[in-house]
Amino acid sequence: xxxxxxxxxxxxxxxxxxxxxxxxxxxxxxxxxxxxxxxxxxxxxxxxxxxxxxxxxxxxxxxxxxxxxxxxxxxxxxxxxxxxxxxxxxxxxxxxxxxxxxxxxxxxxxxxxxxxxxxxxxxxxxxxxxxxxxxxxxxxxxxxxxxxxxxxxxxxxxxxxxxxxxxxxxxxxxxxxxxxxxxxxxxxxxxxxxxxxxxxxxxxxxxxxxxxxxxxxxxxxxxxxxxxxxxxxxxxxxxxxxxxxxxxxxxxxxxxxxxxxxxxxxxxxxxxxxxxxxxxxxxxxxxxxxxxxxxxxxxxxxxxxxxxxxxxxxxxxxxxxxxxxxxxxxxxxxxxxxxxxxxxxxxxxxxxxxxxxxxxxxxxxxxxxxxxxxxxxxxxxxxxxxxxxxxxxxxxxxxxxxxxxxxxxxxxxxxxxxxxxxxxxxxxxxxxxxxxxxxxxxxxxxxxxxxxxxxxxxxxxxxxxxxxxxxxxxxxxxxxxxxxxxxxxxxxxxxxxxxxxxxxxxxxxxxxxxxxxxxxxxxxxxxxxxxxxxxxxxxxxxxxxxxxxxxxxxxxx
Ligand code: ATP
Ligand code: MG
Numbered sequence: 001x002x003x004x005x006x007x008x009x010x011x012x013x014x015x016x017x018x019x020x021x022x023x024x025x026x027x028x029x030x031x032x033x034x035x036x037x038x039x040x041x042x043x044x045x046x047x048x049x050x051x052x053x054x055x056x057x058x059x060x061x062x063x064x065x066x067x068x069x070x071x072x073x074x075x076x077x078x079x080x081x082x083x084x085x086x087x088x089x090x091x092x093x094x095x096x097x098x099x100x101x102x103x104x105x106x107x108x109x110x111x112x113x114x115x116x117x118x119x120x121x122x123x124x125x126x127x128x129x130x131x132x133x134x135x136x137x138x139x140x141x142x143x144x145x146x147x148x149x150x151x152x153x154x155x156x157x158x159x160x161x162x163x164x165x166x167x168x169x170x171x172x173x174x175x176x177x178x179x180x181x182x183x184x185x186x187x188x189x190x191x192x193x194x195x196x197x198x199x200x201x202x203x204x205x206x207x208x209x210x211x212x213x214x215x216x217x218x219x220x221x222x223x224x225x226x227x228x229x230x231x232x233x234x235x236x237x238x239x240x241x242x243x244x245x246x247x248x249x250x251x252x253x254x255x256x257x258x259x260x261x262x263x264x265x266x267x268x269x270x271x272x273x274x275x276x277x278x279x280x281x282x283x284x285x286x287x288x289x290x291x292x293x294x295x296x297x298x299x300x301x302x303x304x305x306x307x308x309x310x311x312x313x314x315x316x317x318x319x320x321x322x323x324x325x326x327x328x329x330x331x332x333x334x335x336x337x338x339x340x341x342x343x344x345x346x347x348x349x350x351x352x353x354x355x356x357x358x359x360x361x362x363x364x365x366x367x368x369x370x371x372x373x374x375x376x377x378x379x380x381x382x383x384x385x386x387x388x389x390x391x392x393x394x395x396x397x398x399x400x401x402x403x404x405x406x407x408x409x410x411x412x413x414x415x416x417x418x419x420x421x422x423x424x425x426x427x428x429x430x431x432x433x434x435x436x437x438x439x440x441x442x443x444x445x446x447x448x449x450x451x452x453x454x455x456x457x458x459x460x461x462x463x464x465x466x467x468x469x470x471x472x473x474x475x476x477x478x479x480x481x482x483x484x485x486x487x488x489x490x491x492x493x494x495x496x497x498x499x500x501x502x503x504x505x506x507x508x509x510x511x512x513x514x515x516x517x518x519x520x521x522x523x524x525x526x527x528x529x530x531x532x533x534x535x536x537x538x539x540x541x542x543x544x545x546x547x548x549x550x551x552x553x554x555x556x557x
Pocket of ligand 1: 230261269
């Protein structure tokens, strides 16, 4: 990856530049990307990945991949594998630096004992409900737990018995002894360990007590000698606790820096909500091309470089805001415009018979593969008596501004000839099923010798040579800009756009697409960018996904 992709200097990079100048951490830069393996990564994670790996790249540091797997209930190896695949696909490499918070369970446990010994932690018998009550609210002081002053011996004994499985879930917890009247709720004796008789995807049944996120995260950072622990803004209030634990233990102190998370219009982003979409079969899976997941975007045909450039462009700030989905799509289009070969495809075919073209005859027409890239060369497309055109490109009774096919009109077939519609054939229901046309063989170069102008240019494929395909046309999953902003009593999932997926089962493609490889992207002339589906497509039965329309259509409405 080139440094220019991530060149912009944001406030995080400014802090790091100063730290290096001041020889803090001996000038080293070690960041980490710490996903919880409880779902697939989404475009918000991509922002964090690009930031953390990008910084390591820019400052000749390293970035660790650490699975923050402290919550055994929701975590799974499937997620671990998908996360690795997605980070790699985005173009980043953690080398040997793959870690799991669960690798530190032993050390974190020993540190908990040290905290107890130093009178900085105690075993509490209050229920979750009671803890909440004792904590009180933002504007009200909390109350000390009646178990707060247990002796070190008693705490050590109870903690050992918690670990040995003597108590039921929720019966006891280990809490840090900080300050029940702190204005920062996170410092009101936060939980360090909770009892969970749960199988863990890596440590199996070894533990029935699990450390909380706050009691694990900073200590894991410290163990890995992270220099800059970059997280999203909602952790700003946790920083005093992060610092408190590190100071209490007297260990290497990474600096926590917060930035604003990415929010996109028309998109829900929380993993909990994405899981709901998957489990409720609102989408076909985590990698459904409508999902804002990295795997969904990959399947949809988004190039990794487009996602990286988008992330570099939006940068990082301290203010939460909403980014327009159209901006991401712009980066996708700009990239594909340069790299995707052009092809002709008809999504909703209407048959054309050219009455003055001999039956059984055909000829090859030349077509430019990519006007943006001469090296992509040219290809040949068969032309014959029967063609398919897009049903949309014909109107029997066209309004003034319709410049395509209509009775009596002449249009230009892209890379073909001028074609004139003489007759319209309908079925018993009055549906147009065929156009009878004539072509002008003198217009092979795209111009008529007499200088006459056709009303427009349309695309086509030769019926006899066309290959069949299914084309899945995707639209936004949520039409509302703020996707999950629904009135009370309304389930946000019920607002899913019913046209978020439109399947075109009878698409007809030019024959050069017969052996298009899974994942390959094309610009279907006049229609948009499409890629071969990486799951459901096979040589004999092609499936294409619409990656993006040719331009942002929103303003047209
Ligand atoms: P979600 O809220 O979507 O469930 P999360 O924060 O719980 O996500 P983690 O697996 O804990 O997910 O996130 C890993 C890293 O990615 C964290 O450092 C987190 O701050 C960052 N991250 C998550 N969502 C976003 C986002 N929308 N924008 C930027 N960074 C994000
Ligand atoms: Mg999280």
